[in-house]
Structures are given as structure tokens and as C-alpha cells.
């Protein structure tokens with residue numbers, strides 16, 4: 545049976561979600577430690593943003609009409 549050439553064991557071809565550069569094996573799925581930190585910051589940042597957005601949406605919902 546003929547076998548196809550085995551794929552190389554490298555990081556998956558997924559672009560860095562932060563800057564869209566090819567991800568580095570050491571920092572997968574990111575391209576660098578910096579982008580990994582940025583992603584972590586986004587997660588932490590969203591937690592802070594959520595309460596503010598919630599209050600804003602609540603105001604709109606009130607106007608929309610549970611009147």
C-alpha cells in the first residue's frame with residue numbers, strides 16, 4: 545500500500561488571531577508572546593467592559609418599550 549507523505553509536525557497553519565501573521569510553534573496559536581499577551585488583555589478587558597455595556601443596553605431596552 546502506498547502511503548502519502550506524512551505531514552510535517554509543525555504548528556497548524558492558523559494565522560495569529562491578533563495580527564494575522566503565521567503563528568509560531570512556540571506561541572501557537574499566536575505568532576509571538578506579545579500577541580498572546582494582547583489576547584489575554586482582551587479577555588481581561590472584556591470583563592471590565594461588560595458592566596458598562598450592560599448598563600447602556602438596559603437604558604435602550606427601557607426606551608424600546610416595556611411601557
Ligand SMILES: [Zn+2]
Pocket residue numbers: 560561562563564565574575576579
Ligand atoms: Zn501576532
